[in-house]
Amino acid sequence: MPDTRTRLRAPVLVAGLVVLVAVLLFAVLVGASDLGWQRVLAEIWAQLTGGQSPLSAREAAIVWQLRVPRVLLAGIVGAALAVSGATFQGVFRNPLADPYLLGAAAGAGMAATLVVVFAPAVSGWVVGPLPLAAFAGALGGVGLSWLVGRSAGGSTSTLLLAGVAVASFLTAIQTFAQQLNTETIRQVYTWMLGGLNVSGWREVLIAVPYVALAAVVLCLSARLLDVLALGDAEAASLGLRPGRIRLVVLAAASLATAAAVSVSGLIGFVGIVVPHVVRMLAGASYRVVIPLSLVGGAAFLVLADQLARTVMPGELPLGVVTAFTGAPFFAWILRSSRRRFS
Amino acid sequence: MFRRIAPLFAVLLVLAGCATRPSEDSTAPPEAEGVFPVTVAAPGAPAVTLDRQPQRIVSLSPSATETLFALGAGPQVVAVDSASNFPEQAPRTQLSGLSPDPEAIAAYRPDLVVVYADTTGLADALARTGTKTLVMPDAKTLDDAYAQFEVLGKATGHQAEGESLARQTRDDIDKIVADTPKRSLTYYWELDQTFYSVTSATFAGQVLTRFGLTNIADGADPTASGGYPQLSAERILQSNPDLIFLADSKCCGQNAQTVAARPGWNTLTAVQRGQVIALDDDIASRWSPRIVELVRTVADAVARTGA
Numbered sequence A: 001m002p003d004t005r006t007r008l009r010a011p012v013l014v015a016g017l018v019v020l021v022a023v024l025l026f027a028v029l030v031g032a033s034d035l036g037w038q039r040v041l042a043e044i045w046a047q048l049t050g051g052q053s054p055l056s057a058r059e060a061a062i063v064w065q066l067r068v069p070r071v072l073l074a075g076i077v078g079a080a081l082a083v084s085g086a087t088f089q090g091v092f093r094n095p096l097a098d099p100y101l102l103g104a105a106a107g108a109g110m111a112a113t114l115v116v117v118f119a120p121a122v123s124g125w126v127v128g129p130l131p132l133a134a135f136a137g138a139l140g141g142v143g144l145s146w147l148v149g150r151s152a153g154g155s156t157s158t159l160l161l162a163g164v165a166v167a168s169f170l171t172a173i174q175t176f177a178q179q180l181n182t183e184t185i186r187q188v189y190t191w192m193l194g195g196l197n198v199s200g201w202r203e204v205l206i207a208v209p210y211v212a213l214a215a216v217v218l219c220l221s222a223r224l225l226d227v228l229a230l231g232d233a234e235a236a237s238l239g240l241r242p243g244r245i246r247l248v249v250l251a252a253a254s255l256a257t258a259a260a261v262s263v264s265g266l267i268g269f270v271g272i273v274v275p276h277v278v279r280m281l282a283g284a285s286y287r288v289v290i291p292l293s294l295v296g297g298a299a300f301l302v303l304a305d306q307l308a309r310t311v312m313p314g315e316l317p318l319g320v321v322t323a324f325t326g327a328p329f330f331a332w333i334l335r336s337s338r339r340r341f342s
Numbered sequence B: 001m002f003r004r005i006a007p008l009f010a011v012l013l014v015l016a017g018c019a020t021r022p023s024e025d026s027t028a029p030p031e032a033e034g035v036f037p038v039t040v041a042a043p044g045a046p047a048v049t050l051d052r053q054p055q056r057i058v059s060l061s062p063s064a065t066e067t068l069f070a071l072g073a074g075p076q077v078v079a080v081d082s083a084s085n086f087p088e089q090a091p092r093t094q095l096s097g098l099s100p101d102p103e104a105i106a107a108y109r110p111d112l113v114v115v116y117a118d119t120t121g122l123a124d125a126l127a128r129t130g131t132k133t134l135v136m137p138d139a140k141t142l143d144d145a146y147a148q149f150e151v152l153g154k155a156t157g158h159q160a161e162g163e164s165l166a167r168q169t170r171d172d173i174d175k176i177v178a179d180t181p182k183r184s185l186t187y188y189w190e191l192d193q194t195f196y197s198v199t200s201a202t203f204a205g206q207v208l209t210r211f212g213l214t215n216i217a218d219g220a221d222p223t224a225s226g227g228y229p230q231l232s233a234e235r236i237l238q239s240n241p242d243l244i245f246l247a248d249s250k251c252c253g254q255n256a257q258t259v260a261a262r263p264g265w266n267t268l269t270a271v272q273r274g275q276v277i278a279l280d281d282d283i284a285s286r287w288s289p290r291i292v293e294l295v296r297t298v299a300d301a302v303a304r305t306g307a
Helices: A010-029 A037-049 A057-092 A101-118 A129-151 A156-180 A182-193 A201-220 A222-230 A232-237 A242-264 A270-282 A286-310 A318-336 B002-017 B062-070 B102-106 B122-127 B142-156 B159-179 B203-209 B233-239 B256-260 B281-285 B291-304
Strands: B038-040 B048-050 B057-059 B077-080 B112-115 B132-135 B186-190 B243-246 B276-278
Touching: A010 A037, A010 A057, A010 A286, A037 A057, A057 A101, A057 A156, A057 A201, A057 A222, A057 A242, A057 A270, A057 A286, A057 B233, A101 A129, A101 A156, A101 A182, A101 A242, A129 A156, A129 A242, A156 A182, A182 A318, A201 A222, A201 A242, A201 A286, A222 A232, A222 A242, A222 A286, A232 A242, A270 A286, A270 A318, A286 A318, B038 B142, B048 B132, B057 B062, B062 B077, B062 B142, B102 B122, B112 B122, B112 B142, B122 B132, B132 B142, B142 B159, B142 B203, B159 B291, B186 B203, B186 B233, B203 B291, B243 B291, B256 B276, B276 B291, B281 B291
Parallel strands: B057 B077, B057 B112, B112 B132, B186 B243, B243 B276
Antiparallel strands: B038 B048
């Protein structure tokens, strides 16, 4: 049984926010192009105080149109995936649950592939067709899993199994579509690896409303998740409707996941690793885990993206970086806390 | 036009080059059917011995398809893969060069199959049906491409045409390069919208190196990432290339306008001065005789670009 006695103490949250701000600042100062962190700092100061900019127009564009939106987007995506992961783990009472459960990733991948294969040259849209399709696909995948699961009884385990079936089916459609047009495989593949290298303010604006909405809903539902963690019978005995709570929080988490997937592709392990670390450090109450997962997920993915864009001369796929750092870490967590999960 | 003068070339070439093989000028008919059996190998590929002139060729490589038709072996080609979209009269099928299916290929009763890679044991499978497989790997240099023209000519009984095609292509390209003013310019070559690029170590990169251009994707080691690194937008902006070549215009609808609309790209010299060149994706990615068209496009762009 999770420890519900812990409360989110203000100092913990403040410490988390301080770390996040430091990480954000570091990521903006140091990037793939060598502008010199002092000059970037001077540029930020100049923008804040209305002073003389030390950068050329192109250098300023690198900072304000490429680097700042990319760093912010990494934070938004990380926060979305981590808080979704925490939510899925709570709803399914399964520490291995992740935001891509219930066909979100498979639906997004299928829809993105269909767009690449059948509408390759669509350009000049206000919103790119790929993120739009990924968003719709992710929501569609979750919706389908929900419908199938509900018609089979609606318990958490049938919902999970429905998700597995739906995901397999959607992935099969995706593979079939790829076979029809092998030339598009790399385009889809690049997207599947996850990355933020083409992101700008537009992607930030796409993702912010959904992630913000989900964050608010999930923060407000944290207490309900704590009750749900005790079991459906206990929740019902306290006058709550487990089914309805589950629907609301899963919808919010899926919305955040879909928004993240649509702008960044598939980035694994954030949703599993971050909530676990938060639990280890600050306790298992969702009133702690939800807000700290938002902050921690943001910091984690900003740092991971920092590695992705600076560790090699070229770009590394962000999904590869999170798997590289996240998977061993996760294995270590499993080992060191096996008693809790067994 | 070319096909009509090709036999003439053949005779001239044979006359000029017969010193080592004096028997050829008496045996070579006007069609220059070549001498079989013949053993051929493209640079970096295993040798294949053909006992007689192939009459039913299946080409699973767009580059090879273009070359076969350019050197007059088109009438012998019975099927080409789904990506071979040039020339118009090439008999396109649903065959795939990426994951070739021996049974589907055998249905065309070929006596020669041309592929760009044999990673699936295709040659062994086809050998059991008595079919020879000629592997034409990705050309790494222009010389590789010329050598492939000669190999395909020799293998199909168009040896003289193969040699003249190689020579003609080499001469054309050398002349275009020589006629183009030398300027120290930098360029960015875009493969897709996620900024995958090529370095100077690739075939495309080598072509542009002929013009003395500097590739912004060349890091300390141009062979890193197999020559196909993914660049960051930051790095492209900071490098501020003089020329931008888009090899993703047909596939992905990219052009000067879409490039200018990307965040921050309007600050680039190439965008401001109209030096963003949308290439034909196919021509830009194949080592066929049409490489001359690519070279000409690059030459025009270099010539237009102020020093």
